[in-house]
Amino acid sequence: MTPPRTARxxxxxxxxxxxxxxxxxxxxxxTMRRLAAELDVQPSALYWHVASKQELLAAVADRIxxxxxxxxxxxxxxxxxxxxxxxxxxxxxxEVVMSSYALGLGARHAYDVLAGALRRAGIPDVDASAAVLLxxxxxxxxVVQQRMHAESHGAAGVDGGWIESARSDAAxxxxxxxxxxxxxxx
Amino acid sequence: MTPPRTARxxxxxxxxxxxxxxxxxxxxxxTMRRLAAELDVQPSALYWHVASKQELLAAVADRIxxxxxxxxxxxxxxxxxxxxxxxxxxxxxxEVVMSSYALGLGARHAYDVLAGALRRAGIPDVDASAAVLLxxxxxxxxVVQQRMHAESHGAAGVDGGWIESARSDAAxxxxxxxxxxxxxxx
DNA sequence: ACCTGAACACCGTTCAAGT
DNA sequence: ACCTGAACACCGTTCAAGT
Numbered sequence: 001m002t003p004p005r006t007a008r009x010x011x012x013x014x015x016x017x018x019x020x021x022x023x024x025x026x027x028x029x030x031t032m033r034r035l036a037a038e039l040d041v042q043p044s045a046l047y048w049h050v051a052s053k054q055e056l057l058a059a060v061a062d063r064i065x066x067x068x069x070x071x072x073x074x075x076x077x078x079x080x081x082x083x084x085x086x087x088x089x090x091x092x093x094x095e096v097v098m099s100s101y102a103l104g105l106g107a108r109h110a111y112d113v114l115a116g117a118l119r120r121a122g123i124p125d126v127d128a129s130a131a132v133l134l135x136x137x138x139x140x141x142x143v144v145q146q147r148m149h150a151e152s153h154g155a156a157g158v159d160g161g162w163i164e165s166a167r168s169d170a171a172x173x174x175x176x177x178x179x180x181x182x183x184x185x186x
Numbered sequence: 187m188t189p190p191r192t193a194r195x196x197x198x199x200x201x202x203x204x205x206x207x208x209x210x211x212x213x214x215x216x217t218m219r220r221l222a223a224e225l226d227v228q229p230s231a232l233y234w235h236v237a238s239k240q241e242l243l244a245a246v247a248d249r250i251x252x253x254x255x256x257x258x259x260x261x262x263x264x265x266x267x268x269x270x271x272x273x274x275x276x277x278x279x280x281e282v283v284m285s286s287y288a289l290g291l292g293a294r295h296a297y298d299v300l301a302g303a304l305r306r307a308g309i310p311d312v313d314a315s316a317a318v319l320l321x322x323x324x325x326x327x328x329v330v331q332q333r334m335h336a337e338s339h340g341a342a343g344v345d346g347g348w349i350e351s352a353r354s355d356a357a358x359x360x361x362x363x364x365x366x367x368x369x370x371x372x
Numbered sequence: 373a374c375c376t377g378a379a380c381a382c383c384g385t386t387c388a389a390g391t
Numbered sequence: 392a393c394c395t396g397a398a399c400a401c402c403g404t405t406c407a408a409g410t
Contacts, residue, residue: 102336139325150288176318
C-alpha cells in the first residue's frame with residue numbers, strides 16, 4: 001500500500017519503456033519529455049541513465065535487432081527475412097535502426113547474421129554480399145514502413161498509386177534477395 | 187541604393203534557398219526559423235508560400251531528383267548511378283527524399299527513370315524490378331550518407347570498422363545493381 | 373499578394389540541489 | 392545512486408493585423 005517511494009529505474013528499464021513507447025506512438029512522438037512522463041519522472045532524470053537522446057535511440061535500435069535468431073541453417077533468404085521481420089515488428093523500427101547506423105552500432109548484429117548465412121551457403125566474397133544485402137533490406141523495409149505512415153495518415157497515393165507496385169511487398173523482397181545471392185560478387 | 191523594399195519572395199525562390207541551406211548546414215539545422223532568417227523574413231512569412239515544413243521538404247526532394255537525366259540509352263546501371271549521384275549531390279539528400287517518400291511524391295521521377303531504362307533493356311517484369319532497384323539505391327545511398335555524418339562528427343567506427351566493407355562503395359553499388367538486373371523476376 | 377508581431381504549445385539539455 | 396526544480400536556447404505553427 002505504500003506509494004512506490006522507491007520506484008527508481010535503471011538503464012535497461014528506461015530502454016524497455018522507450019521501445020514500448022516507440023511502438024505505441026511512433027518516432028516523432030517519442031520525446032524525452034514524453035518518455036519521462038511514462039516513467040513518472042522529470043525529464044532531467046533521464047540523463048542519469050542515458051547521455052543523450054541519440055544514445056537512447058541507439059540502444060533501442062540494438063534491442064530491435066538483437067533478438068534476430070542466429071539463423072541455424074535455413075539459408076540466406078530466411079536470414080534476410082528474419083531481419084526484415086525484426087524491423088517491421090516495431091513501429092518505425094527501420095528508421096530508428098537507420099538513424100543510429102551512423103554511430104556504427106545497431107546494424108552490426110544484422111550484418112553478422114547475414115554474413116554468417118552467406119558463409120554457410122558457400123557464397124564467395126561474403127563481406128561485399130552482406131553489405132549489399134543489408135542495404136537492400138534496410139531500403140526495402142524503410143520504404144514499406146514509410147508507406148504505412150502515409151496510408152494511416154490519410155493523404156497517400158494522391159495521383160494513382162505507382163507507389164504500391166504490381167506485386168506484393170513480400171514478393172518484391174524475395175525477388176531482391178534471390179537476385180542478390182544468385183550472382184557472385186565477381 | 188534604396189533598401190530592397192520589394193525583396194518579396196515566391197515559392198520557387200523559397201525552395202531554392204531551402205535546398206542551398208540544406209546542403210550548407212544539413213537536415214537537422216534546416217529549420218523554418220533559420221530558413222526565414224536566410225530570406226530576411228519572419229518565420230510566419232514562410233507559411234504564405236508553403237503549407238508546412240513537410241510540404242517544403244517534399245518540394246526540396248523533388249528538386250534534388252528532378253534534374254536526373256532521362257538516361258537516353260546508357261543502360262540500367264547508368265540510370266541507377268545517375269539517381270545515386272543526384273542523392274549524393276546534396277547533403278542529406280537521400281534522407282530528405284526518403285522522408286518525403288511517404289507523401290507519394292519525390293521518388294516518382296526516379297522510379298520512372300529506372301522503369302524506362304529497364305524497359306529499353308528488354309528486362310521483363312519492369313514494375314517489380316524498378317521497385318527493387320529503387321529500394322536498393324535508396325538504402326545504399328542512405329547508408330553511405332549516414333556514414334559521412336558519423337565520420338565528420340568524430341565518434342565513428344569505434345570498434346574496428348566493420349561498417350566500411352572490404353570494397354569501396356562504388357564497387358558495392360555496382361555489384362548490387364548488376365545482380366538485380368541480371369535475374370529476371372520470374 | 374506578401375509580410376509582421378505576438379502568441380501557443382512544445383522541444384533537448386544542463387546543473388545545482390535534494391534524498 | 393537516482394531524482395527534482397528551474398532554467399536556457401531553441402522548435403513548428405496560427406492568426407490577427409499591416410502594406
